[in-house]
Amino acid sequence: MPDFCAAYGCSNRRCVATKARGIxxxxxxxxxxxxxxxxxxxxxxxxxxxxxxxxxxxxxRREEFDRTGQTVRLKEGVVPSIFNFPAHLQRSVCLQSL
Ligand SMILES: [Zn+2]
Incomplete structure (x- = not known):
């Protein structure tokens, strides 16, 4: 069975092409x-x-990965935060302060 990404609006699946893109x-x-x-x-x-x-x-986000090992891992406690939500699901979230 192919592995698809569960995120809304994302159609990435685990395959050669996404691997080549570093996903x-x-x-x-x-x-x-x-x-x-x-x-x-x-x-x-x-x-x-x-x-x-x-x-x-x-x-x-890039800094949420641990790339020190052989496989790319997520750091402890991170939560996915980058999504392509349709307008009605979007909330203004300030990720960075000015
Ligand atoms: Zn995805």
Whole structure:
């Protein structure tokens, strides 16, 4: 079964092409509270992740990855924050202060 990114508006799936672009795929956290945070971050109605649910690296900021090992990992406690929401789901969030 192909692995698709669960994020709204994202059609990335784990394949040669995305790998060539440097996109990595990450499973949802196993712990309930953290998984819930990710689910909320995705803002998809009636969405709940299972142990196979993945999200691609395009929804995380560069500094949220740990690239020191052989595989690209997410740092502890990060939550996906970069999404292409349709207008009605968008909220103004200030990620950086002036
Ligand atoms: Zn994605």
């Amino acid at each position: 990595t795929f990450h499973l949802f956290p196993k712990t309930k509270e953290r998984r819930r945070k990710w689910e909320l971050a995705l803002r998809r109605k009636d969405f709940s992740a299972n142990n196979r649910t993945m999200i691609c690296s395009e929804h995380f």
